[in-house]
Amino acid sequence: MxxxxxxxxxxxxxxxxxxxxxxxxxxxxxxxxxxxxxxxxxxxxxxxxxxxxxxxxxxxxxxxxxxxxxxxxxxxxxxxxxxxxxxxxxxxxxxxxxxxxxxxxxxxxxxxxxxxxxxxxxxxxxxxxxxxxxxxxxPLTPALDFVWGYEPSREAMHASLKMLAWDQSRLTDDLIDS
Missing domain, CATH: 3.40.50.1820 (Alpha/Beta hydrolase fold, catalytic domain)
Structure with missing residues (x-):
C-alpha cells in the first residue's frame, strides 16, 4: 500500500x-x-x-x-x-x-x-x-436487530447510524462513507 x-x-x-x-x-x-x-x-x-x-x-x-x-x-x-x-x-x-x-x-x-x-x-x-x-x-430491540442484521449499502449504513446517534447532525457524509 x-x-x-x-x-x-x-x-x-x-x-x-x-x-x-x-x-x-x-x-x-x-x-x-x-x-x-x-x-x-x-x-x-x-x-x-x-x-x-x-x-x-x-x-x-x-x-x-x-x-x-x-x-x-x-x-x-x-x-x-x-x-x-x-x-x-x-x-x-x-x-x-x-x-x-x-x-x-x-x-x-x-x-x-x-x-x-x-x-x-x-x-x-x-x-x-x-x-x-x-x-x-x-432482550433484542428492533433497532439492535436491524443494526446486527445489517446488509451492506450506503442507505442501510445511514439508517443504522440514525438509530445509534442522539445528535443526528453528526451523521455526516464522511462518517457514513467511512
Missing part, C-alpha cells in the same frame, strides 16, 4: 502481528495511557468510533485505539464466542507496546470487553469508563 493510499485511509493506523494475527491500532499523544475499546456494528472501526475523541484525549494522554479482532482492519479469525479472545488480544497489544497498566474507555461491545478485561487482569487497569456496556443478557 502506498503512503498516498494510507493518507487517504486515516482509519488504518499502525499494525502489529502476534500468533499470526494482525491488529490495526492507533497510538497518538503522550502521557498516561488510555485504551479505547470500540463498540460493534456495521463498518465499525476504532477510527469511526473514536476519531473525534482521540485528538482531544491526546492533548494530555497517550491514546491507544485498536480495531478488535473481526472488526475494521484487524484480522478476522471466524466466529468468536468467548470474550477471552478479545481480552487476550488487548493483553498482547499492551505487552507489545510495553504498557503494564492503562485506563480504559469501552463503548457498548467495548464496554463488555473492558469489563471482561478488568475481571481477568485487574492489576493492569488504573481506571475505566463504560459507555452503554454490554455485559448481561438483554
Amino acid at each position: 502506498t503512503s498516498e493510499t494510507i493518507q487517504d485511509r486515516p482509519e488504518i493506523g499502525k499494525s502489529t502481528t502476534f500468533d499470526g494475527v494482525t491488529t490495526n491500532y492507533h497510538d497518538i499523544g503522550s502521557g498516561d495511557p488510555i485504551l479505547l475499546v470500540h463498540g460493534s456494528g456495521p463498518g465499525v472501526t476504532s477510527w469511526a468510533n473514536w476519531r473525534l475523541n482521540m485528538p482531544v484525549f491526546a492533548e494530555e494522554f497517550r491514546v491507544i485505539a485498536p480495531d478488535m479482532l473481526g472488526f475494521g482492519y484487524s484480522d478476522s479469525i471466524g466466529a468468536i464466542t468467548d470474550k477471552r479472545v478479545w481480552t487476550d488480544q488487548l493483553v498482547r497489544l499492551l505487552d507489545e507496546l510495553g504498557l503494564e497498566r492503562v485506563s480504559m474507555v469501552g463503548n457498548s461491545f467495548g464496554g463488555g470487553v473492558t469489563l471482561a478485561f478488568m475481571i481477568a487482569h485487574p492489576d493492569r487497569v488504573h481506571r475505566a469508563v463504560l459507555m452503554g456496556a454490554a455485559g448481561l443478557e438483554f
Whole structure:
C-alpha cells in the first residue's frame, strides 16, 4: 500500500502481528495511557468510533485505539464466542507496546470487553469508563436487530447510524462513507 493510499485511509493506523494475527491500532499523544475499546456494528472501526475523541484525549494522554479482532482492519479469525479472545488480544497489544497498566474507555461491545478485561487482569487497569456496556443478557430491540442484521449499502449504513446517534447532525457524509 502506498503512503498516498494510507493518507487517504486515516482509519488504518499502525499494525502489529502476534500468533499470526494482525491488529490495526492507533497510538497518538503522550502521557498516561488510555485504551479505547470500540463498540460493534456495521463498518465499525476504532477510527469511526473514536476519531473525534482521540485528538482531544491526546492533548494530555497517550491514546491507544485498536480495531478488535473481526472488526475494521484487524484480522478476522471466524466466529468468536468467548470474550477471552478479545481480552487476550488487548493483553498482547499492551505487552507489545510495553504498557503494564492503562485506563480504559469501552463503548457498548467495548464496554463488555473492558469489563471482561478488568475481571481477568485487574492489576493492569488504573481506571475505566463504560459507555452503554454490554455485559448481561438483554432482550433484542428492533433497532439492535436491524443494526446486527445489517446488509451492506450506503442507505442501510445511514439508517443504522440514525438509530445509534442522539445528535443526528453528526451523521455526516464522511462518517457514513467511512
